[in-house]
Amino acid sequence: MTNIALELVNITKKFAHAETNSVTGVSLTINEGDFVTILGTSGSGKTTLLKMVNRIYESTSGDIFFYGENIKKLKVEDYRRKIGYVIQQIGLFPHMTVEQNIATVPKILHWNKEKINARVDELLKLVGLGDEHYKKRYPKQLSGGQQQRIGLARAMAADPQLMLMDEPFGAIDAITRQNLQDELINIQKKLNKTILFVTHDINEAFKLGDKIIIMDKGEVQQFDTPYNILFHPANDFVKQLIETENIINRLKVLRVENFVQPLTQPTKLADGVIHNDKFLDDVLAKFFETGKKRLVVIDDQEEPIGEISWDQFIQLKKIQDNVVRLDVQKKNIRRVNDHD
Amino acid sequence: MIMTNSIADFFNYFGEYHDDLLIMVAQHLQIVLTVLAISIIIAVPLSLVLYQSQLLSSIVLAILGALYAIPSLAFFAILIPICGLGMPTAVTVLVVYVQFILVRNTLAGFKSVDASILEAGRGMGLSKLQLFVKVQLPLALPSLLGGLRLAVIATIGMTTIAASIGAGGLGTLLFDGLRMDYAVKIVWGTVLAFLLSWAANRILLIFERRSLKKSRGELKTAIRN
Known part of the structure; x- marks a missing residue:
């Protein structure tokens, strides 16, 4: 039997001063090891939905369960340390070397030095920057694609059970993006992480996702496999989307x-x-x-x-x-x- | 002839009164350092609070700006009935002045930290304190130190005026020189105050530039073998 990694129950978000809900009544279940992409246009609520999962935004109503535990009852910092978070702007700490960036969460968790060093080496190899000289570089000395590889490595540092990725390859050139997508697929196959991946790129959503959540106007239009979405679109919105x-x-x-x-x-x-x-x-x-x-x-x-x-x-x-x-x-x- | 006499007088004065001069330099530094220590303790937390609210920060900065615009002699005069003559009044006034410079720069420093960097930090589970110590402070440090440098120079200058209310320091030389119409004293007061400012500026610039390089990730790292 597969474990349920994440369960959203009737999640709604209305920002203060906003006239309408950003997300309305989303309920869905994500199994451990699933690679789920969230596809939608800007304003569809896809990023808001993602950010409620690690409580960057607090939901207005509804509950989210992480391996059966209501995330509102967990200490937010401890909970976030179990989740890898990768964003489009990457957000590497510019004053820290690659090595220090990746070691941030392990240090907070008081791992010993050998364990941290070994983990940094392992992750750098995993993201294809295994050469020794990368460790001592600062983010500024890396290309955009390399920076996001480090962002990915940093997010996986403490071996999180769940990865949240908010358009991580959105600002990266097309060729590098393809490589990163391929590598992410390989990494996911190797490590069997549960991944929630937000994108506005329909190709990316289909290429990466075992399942796709299609969002529009704050609501889930369809949550299904790429195959079912193509051959059994749930409504006119989905039909039009795949036809474009x-x-x-x-x-x-x-x-x-x-x-x-x-x-x-x-x-x-x-x-x-x-x-x-x-x-x-x-x-x-x-x-x-x-x-x-x-x-x-x-x-x-x-x-x-x-x-x-x-x-x-x-x-x-x-x-x-x-x-x-x-x-x-x-x-x-x-x-x-x-x-x- | 007159010129050489003046130069000789200038150095003779030092030969005779160097102990007094050093004491005045020490007093001056004492006031400046006291002011800065108190100011930093107030300014950094205050900036952090203001960082949370755009409205509050514009109000407080407007008030600090208005206080900064009060002439120092007038400010001393207002406070003398409350704090009396001497150091306490001088320090109070200078702390108020310095707040404007320090808070403005520190706040600008915190605001300059990219929102996505903070979001990444929060998302990976850093607590507020960890985020402050590991990320916000190091990245805001160049701006904070820039403010500190300006504050130090301004304080060294304004402290000379504090001598008028008996706070001591190099201003004593200037006021005595004026009263006695004795140029040598005035020149010594000016030269020493200038040297203090110049030295403080040079030293703080070193730290400021270093922190700027560090915050941008431009420091050369030692490659371990």
Whole structure:
């Protein structure tokens, strides 16, 4: 049975002097080890929701339970030390070296020196800055991407059970962002952390999330797997959101493992295979290369775990057709408006 | 001829009265250091309180600014009936003046700390005290020290006026020189006060620049082998 890491019950936030709620009646459950992305536009309440989890904001009503404990009953500092927090502005301490930045929470927790040093080395290696000379550098002497790697390492210093990430790669150039996303996926697979990751980038949300929370106007529109969101959008808002992306772009961020179907017929590896950590654009390429209508999906041990079929792509195509129609409608509306 | 005589007089005065001069320098420093110690103890917590409220800080800064604008002699005169002549009155007045400089700079220092740095610190579970000691104070320190340097120079200057109410210090030389129409005393008073300010400025600048480099992460670190 999986543990429930986080449970939100009817969470609402209304800021003082605000006319409307920023977040209204959000209830959801996040299992241990889930990588959940929160997708929404600015003003959708996604960041407010995240910041209520580590009590940077206090909820106006409702309760949040962290491994069954109501977070309002926990001492806020102790609670936050169990949670890694990464923000878009990174927020490294400029007067401290990389090493000192990462060691901040372990020092507060009174770890001994050897344990701290070992942890710093381990984390720097994990985030790809293992070279000895990085430890003594100041944040200013690092690039933006490197700084956020350190931000990530610092957040994981005390081995938190939960990671909260608020658009961590939002201010980083596209190529570096892709690398960081890939590495975050690897880190999450390796360490099985529970991650809540806020983003306004639909590709990022689909690429990273095992599950996606789609928010609009302070409410959860859909909380589901990428697959279900694409094929069973809960309402018109979600439908429109997923239709705004070019289909090929969408294929690039959909992981094969989210689309695996049970095997429908006995496996022959000669049928053509695809690894489950690939993306759907790789699958499409494979379909064209092999001329097959069905590929066997294999895992790390090269064991077949299911299949993926051409028919699933036809469904994606149907969604794409809707997009074209919608675009034409929009253009017509715009043209009408232009005449006014 | 007159010129050489004057220079000779100037040095002869030191030969004869160097003990008195040193005592006056010591008195002067005593007043300045007392003022600064009290001022810092008041200004840092006060700035922290004002940091929480924009409204409160503009009110308090306006009041401190108004007090700063009162001429020092008038301020002494107002306080003499309450605190009497001498050091206590001088120190009180100077502490009030220095508050304006120190609070303004310290507050600016706290405000200059990037909000995202504080949020990251809070988010990782630093308590208010830890956040203050580990993050806010080191980052606000250059501005705080800049204010302190200005305050020291202003205090050294204003302390000379405090001699008019019998607080002692280098101002005694100036007022005596004026009364006796004895230029040598006036020049010694001026030179010593200048040297004190200059030395204080140089020394505090070293600390200020160091703290600025530290806060920006520009200090060279020793690479351990």
